Structure formats: structure tokens, C-alpha cells
Amino acid sequence: MITFDEVVKVFPGGSAAVDHLSMELPTGKITVFVGPSGCGKTTSLRMINRMITPTSGRVLIDGQDVTAQDEATLRRGIGYVIQHAGLFPHRTVVDNVATVPLLLGSSRREARRAALEVLERVGLPQSFADRYPAQLSGGQQQRVGVARALAADPPVMLMDEPFSAVDPVVRESLQREFLRLQAELGKTIALVTHDIDEAIKLGDVVAVFREGGRLAQFGTPRELLERPADAFVGEFVGRDRGFRSLSFDTADSVPVRPPGDAAEDGAELVLDPAGRPLGWLGPAVGSPATPVPTGGTFSSTDTLRAVTDLAISSPVGIAVRVGPDGAVDGIVRHHDLVDHLASRRGRSGAERTA
Amino acid sequence: MDSSYLFDPEHWDPGAAGSIPQLLLSHLGYSALALLFGTLIALPVGLFIGHTGRGSFLAINAGNAGRSLPTLGLLMLMVTLLGLGLTPVLIALTVLVIPPVLTSTYAGMRSLDASVVDAARGMGMRPSQVLLRVEFPMALPVLMGGFRSAALQVIATATVAAAVGLGGLGRLLIDGLALNDYSRVLAGAVVVAALAIVLDLLLGLIQRSIVSPGLTGRAVRTRRAAPAP
Numbered sequence: 001m002i003t004f005d006e007v008v009k010v011f012p013g014g015s016a017a018v019d020h021l022s023m024e025l026p027t028g029k030i031t032v033f034v035g036p037s038g039c040g041k042t043t044s045l046r047m048i049n050r051m052i053t054p055t056s057g058r059v060l061i062d063g064q065d066v067t068a069q070d071e072a073t074l075r076r077g078i079g080y081v082i083q084h085a086g087l088f089p090h091r092t093v094v095d096n097v098a099t100v101p102l103l104l105g106s107s108r109r110e111a112r113r114a115a116l117e118v119l120e121r122v123g124l125p126q127s128f129a130d131r132y133p134a135q136l137s138g139g140q141q142q143r144v145g146v147a148r149a150l151a152a153d154p155p156v157m158l159m160d161e162p163f164s165a166v167d168p169v170v171r172e173s174l175q176r177e178f179l180r181l182q183a184e185l186g187k188t189i190a191l192v193t194h195d196i197d198e199a200i201k202l203g204d205v206v207a208v209f210r211e212g213g214r215l216a217q218f219g220t221p222r223e224l225l226e227r228p229a230d231a232f233v234g235e236f237v238g239r240d241r242g243f244r245s246l247s248f249d250t251a252d253s254v255p256v257r258p259p260g261d262a263a264e265d266g267a268e269l270v271l272d273p274a275g276r277p278l279g280w281l282g283p284a285v286g287s288p289a290t291p292v293p294t295g296g297t298f299s300s301t302d303t304l305r306a307v308t309d310l311a312i313s314s315p316v317g318i319a320v321r322v323g324p325d326g327a328v329d330g331i332v333r334h335h336d337l338v339d340h341l342a343s344r345r346g347r348s349g350a351e352r353t354a
Numbered sequence: 355m356d357s358s359y360l361f362d363p364e365h366w367d368p369g370a371a372g373s374i375p376q377l378l379l380s381h382l383g384y385s386a387l388a389l390l391f392g393t394l395i396a397l398p399v400g401l402f403i404g405h406t407g408r409g410s411f412l413a414i415n416a417g418n419a420g421r422s423l424p425t426l427g428l429l430m431l432m433v434t435l436l437g438l439g440l441t442p443v444l445i446a447l448t449v450l451v452i453p454p455v456l457t458s459t460y461a462g463m464r465s466l467d468a469s470v471v472d473a474a475r476g477m478g479m480r481p482s483q484v485l486l487r488v489e490f491p492m493a494l495p496v497l498m499g500g501f502r503s504a505a506l507q508v509i510a511t512a513t514v515a516a517a518v519g520l521g522g523l524g525r526l527l528i529d530g531l532a533l534n535d536y537s538r539v540l541a542g543a544v545v546v547a548a549l550a551i552v553l554d555l556l557l558g559l560i561q562r563s564i565v566s567p568g569l570t571g572r573a574v575r576t577r578r579a580a581p582a583p
Binding site: 049051071072073074075076077080082084086087088089090091092099100103132133134145148149158 | 566571
């Protein structure tokens, strides 16, 4: 657990960068610091490994003040990942990754072995080990950056905008792998981003900062979307937060009807011999000669957001559910979904007043 | 032009006093000592200024001032103060070496990617480790550029040693001029020029072997990055 206890940071000649920050980052979880630029999120992160010293207040890791240890020793025990990876250009990938084990006194051979192991963990083949950073793409460099932070197996990791310097497609895959890795490793992670979608996607807990270095809200992504603390958080989280909060529920609670019920909407679902959907026919789609594609299907493990999206974008206002074999096992009608969402809102409203 | 002096085998006899090989050797000796002393002074100062960012005016101004100082004038001043001998020559040549090495060390250190240095500190390197394992190797390409230019200047300028009675290839120039023996002057000029070229090639090879391929783009040219896994 990382504790901020009334932490204040005032830079010389400036106003407060961080203003009486108190919060606890849970052990083994990802806590995301998010907020507009200049809100003190990076400053706060850098006070954990003493890259910045607080003006007043304390930062504790598992109850121990970070100033109790010598700076370098403290930092060797904390993984550190930064925006452009910051790899050493004059060292090969494996030497970059072996840095902290070597600093901690491992032999060259042990450090290299640990480095190769962790490279494999982050999904980089052995053939990359002897390349130089300049030979890698941005996404690959960022993977090496993560591997380098993990090499000495630190319990705590600090990540400052780790995925913001790569294109959206690469970012998506890095984020997915990061979550997979974290599910295996269970590190205590503090991650800074300015992207609220990334915060919601990656965070177990999210700390929203506002200008002047004050904490606007500290809670789970769901709490943020469904119960923003004030207008600032509501606005920062974004207009379609209601729709996005549907991502937190799975589709298994949606009322599903047999496919034949589509007739009530003037539509007929055409199946192939294996029971897979071919498309829609009937007056609802203008009685075409060939079936109109369904535009996608969902299974019970998908999110409520995916179902809603399918129902809205479907040519007949009906989302199609398939089983594990890809065969259709039910449909969700637009009207039923709206009723379901209404009752869901009633429930979360009841939770709020409870 | 009369190249008879240069190609006379008698002048290439290593055993004969004042032969070209002997002058070459003493010339190299003065140059090497001046480079050594100059680097010993300028490198640590440049590294300190680059690492801490303090005193950068010194690096810049010393560079400019040093460049405009006439070596021959300085040498005469030193001879007046210290008398004849090797010391005034070495002082004058060392002063010539300091500016390019100092400025290039400082420039090399300043050109470093700040995020790399931040990462090094954040991973728990101590300041001396950041300097020696990260900043210095990264600054090396620029630094070597300054060192090579210092070496060329010293080789060319070490001819002044002959003006105060010492050896070196300057002997051929000074004596040649005094004796109106232009063939000798030509020999001196050609050997100095050849020495400068050979030395620069040699330093180029050394640079290639001590600068990481990751910094020069050689690694990138020889192997293409594989597609993302």
C-alpha cells in the first residue's frame, strides 16, 4: 500500500503543484492518476520514488516513509516506466533490461538470464535481445521499457504515461497485454495518464486530479462514471459516460427471447444449416431478395455496452446472441433492452440512496 | 616544386640525427603529451559542467577565448617567463587542446535525451553511475569529434616547437626557410599534412570501436527492425 499523507509540493516561485493530497493506493492493484495537464499527477507520482521531494507531508510505502531509505536503494526497489520508454540508446535490449539486476549486485550472467526471461514475459522474442533501441518500433521500445522495470521483480511500479507515445492500435494491444501481465503479477501500480478512457480501462482505482493539484475524486471507474463527485469530474469523465458505464455489466442479465419473436417486429432471421445467422429478411428491412447482414452478434460474456450498440446499429433494432459454437440462441429487442436499462438505472439509484 | 629533400633516402635514416623519422617521432611526442594534458584538464571540467548544468558560461567562453589565442604569441610569452625548454611548448599546445575538447564534451552532454537520464536516475543509478554508464557513453560521438579536431590542430601547430629550438617537423620548415632550401620546406609541409591525415583516419577507427553502434545508426542500417510481434 502506498500512502499519501497531507502531501504538499510547491515549486520555487510557483503556486502549489500538489495541494494537501491524502490517499491510499491499494496493494496489488492499479491506481490511475488522471487529470488535465498541470494538475500535479506526474509530480505526485514522482514523489513516490523521490524524484521529487514533497514540500511538506509524507509518502509511505507499506507504512514506511520513503525518505527512510537512501534514494538509489529506494528506486531500485520500484519499477519505473516513462513516456518515451527512455531506453539507453547505447545498450542492447537485453543490457537495458538487465540494468536494475546489475545495480542490485547480480552477476552479469544472472542479470542476463533474468532479462531474457522478462523479455519473453512482455512478448518480445529472443531475437530482439541483441538489438539496439533505435532498431525497434515505438511499441516495441515501450515493451522493453516495461520489461526493464519488471526485471528485478519490484513489488511497486510507477508508470508515467506509458502508452501515450504510440499510435492507437498499438496502444490498444499494449494496454491489453499490460492487463494480462498484471493479472499474473499483481504488482502495486501507480499509472499517470491524461486520457480518461485509459484510466477507466486500466484502473482498479482512479484518482482524478484537478488544477492546483487537488484530488477531485478517488474511486473505482464505475463510481466515477455513475456517481461523479461534482461537475468538474462529470465533465472530465465525458458526456457519454452513461453509455460507457454499460461496460461494467455483462450481457447475461439482458432479457433474451427466442429468435422467432422477431416476427413481432416484421423481421425474420435467416440461418445457415449450422444455425449461424446469415441476415434479416421481411418488411422491417424493406423485403429484400437476399438477407441484410446482422452487423454482428454477441455472447453472454460480452458487455451490456456491446449489446446496446448492436441493438442500436441493427437494421431491425434487434441484437443477435450466439452460443459458443456460433449458432444463434436468442435475440434481444430494442424495446426490451430499453426497459432493462430503465430497471438497471432504478437499481443503481437505490444503491446510491442506500 | 623540388621534392628532392623529401625523397632523399638519407633523410629517412632513423639512426641519423635530424632525420625525418626522428623529427616525426618528437613531433608526435609533443602532440601526444599536449593532447593528454589538455584532455585531462578539459574532459573532467566539461563532464562536470554538462552533468550539473552549472558554469556553462565557462565552457562556452573558454572555448571562444581559447580559439582566438595565437599559439605562437603564447609560446613566446611562456618562453619569456619560463625560459627555453619543453614546458613552454607543452603549455602553449595544451592551451590549444582545451577549447575544442571542453566545448565538445559540454555540447555532447547537453545534447542528451533528458528522458534517458531521467530513466537512469529513476531506476536507482547514483549520480556517478548516471555519468559514467549513461551520459558519458552517449556523449562520446560528439566528444570524439572535438578530440579529433583538437588532434589535427595540435599536429599542425606543434611545428612551433622548432621556433624555440626544439625538434619536431617544424625544424624542416624553420631551417628550410632560414637556408632558402624550399625543397626542405616542402618536405616538412608534406609530412605534417600526411601525418594529420593518417592520425585522423586512425582516430576515426578508434571512434568506431568505442562508440556504441546503437548511437551511430550503423545498427539500424545493417539490420531492419522486425514487425511488431
